[in-house]
Amino acid sequence: MRTSVLQLRRCLERSGHRRNLQRSMSAWRTTSMPERRAKVVVVGSGRMGQIRSSLLFANPRFELAGVVDVNFDGAANLAQSFRTRPYENIEEAVLDNKGDLDGVVVCSPTFTHEDVVTNAASYGLDVFTEKPVDETADKIRHLFNVVEEANIQLCCGFQRRFDNSYVSATKSVHTGQIGKPVSASLFFADHPCPPKEFLLNGGNIFMDLSAHDVDYIMHTLQDHVVSVYATGTSSTEELEAAGVHDNATMMMRFSKGTVVTLFMSRSATYGYDQRCEIFGEEGLVSVGNEHKHSTTLSNQAGIHQSNLKYSFPQRFHQAFGTELDAFADTVLLKEKWPVTAENCIMVQKVADAADISCKSGQVVEIDYSDMVLDEQDVEPPAVAVGW
Structure with a gap:
């Protein structure tokens, strides 16, 4: 210089x-001169806390000012990895940083979200949180009311809205390139399979796996689900005895007539399998899988490709980074977050309806009488597309 x-x-x-x-x-x-950096703390030192901390540390638009966890040893270990400070609660982080914090990135379990978001709001800190915002539609609505009164933003991370491939498919639908959508098929097979203990102790497949795809397809179709039929199966006697499904299918009917099927599985042996097809009156758009590498070997023995990417941190690495850039825009530039309170509440209502349908064997109509429906979502973030 x-x-x-x-x-x-x-x-x-x-x-x-x-x-x-x-x-x-x-x-x-x-x-x-570069813009001011957003000074944030991560709440939660588990898997998502580790992923978000790594991305925040590498992003020049952020200063990772600390890691918060009631498990102080976990916070200390993660903080040491990224040359920052550990705290047991948000108040300690705010005081130690002399009130000079901009936001909180919430990666702690869902049952902690109410306390974390409420505390962050009391200090005027913008909040980014992993899905779901909270455990029920009423609790989600309450937290959005809390942040509205505090004049801050609550930013829920539905990562498909920020993934280049999914965003490109959305643009194809929004610009009429496939005509009126008739049907869609969504496929979510996780890898690796979660521990048996997790599945037996609250691993509800509709609550855990459906949210990202349900939000994505409602956003893409600019429409809402009016009814759900869901069914599931258990791959082991132990899971069946506990009433836990590790494979499930949801059929959703939308208000404009589109029918969407979502298949979910806890385990694909070959990698993280995420696909989407949307069929319209004038065409079809699809999002395929991503492999570990793009090399293809063709010989007399056949055509060979690598396995799919290992799991969600690898498949959605770009989306996670783009999400945090959007959060920086929210904190520093006061940009409006594209996922609204209504979006989050509607996703929860669909998951609740699917769970009820699976248990009852009946189609469940979704009650939106307590909401004002508006399908005019914020435009998806700009990305480079292939056409």
Whole structure:
């Protein structure tokens, strides 16, 4: 920088433009200075806390100011990895940073979200949270009311809205390239399979796996689900005895007539399988799987490709980064977050209806009488597309 300033000064002096020197220097500094960094803390030192901390640490738009966890040892270990400080609660983090915090990234279990979001709101901190915002539609509505009163934003991370491939498919639908959507098929097979203990102790497949796809397809169709039929199966006697499904299918009917099927599985042996097809009156758009690498070997033995990406951190790495850039825009530039309170509540209502349908064997109509429905979502973030 010093060399560039001296060169600019000498050039202006030699050319006789001394009186323009100050103006030019001021303009040079203005265009060269980076924006202020958003100072945030991560709440939760588990798997998602580790993923988000890594991305925040690598993103020049953020300063990772600490890791918060009631498990102080977990917070300390994660904080040490990224040269920041551990805390047991948000109040400690705020006081230690002398009130100079901008936001909170919530990666703790869902049952903690109410306390975390409420505390963050009391300090005027914008909040990014993993889905779901809370455990019920009423609790979700309450938290959005809390942040509205505090004049901050609550940003729920539905990552398909930020994935380049899914965003490209959405744009194809929104710009009419497939005509009126008739049907859609969504496929979600997890990898690796979660531990048996997780499945037996609250691993509800409709609550855990459906949210991202349900939000995505409602956003893409600009429509809402009016009824759900769901069914599920258990792959082991132990899971069946506990009433836990590790494979399930949802059939959703939308208000404009589109029928959408979502298949979910806890385990695909070959990698993380995420697909989407949307069929319209004038065409079809699909999102395929991503492999570990793009090499294809063809010989007499057949055509060979690598396995699919290992799990969600690998498949949605780009989307997670884009989400955090959007959160930086929210914190620093006061941009509106694209996922609304209504979006989050509707997703929860669909998951609740699917759970009821699976248990009852009946189609469940969804009650939106307590909501004002508006399908005019915020436009998806701009990404480079192939057409």
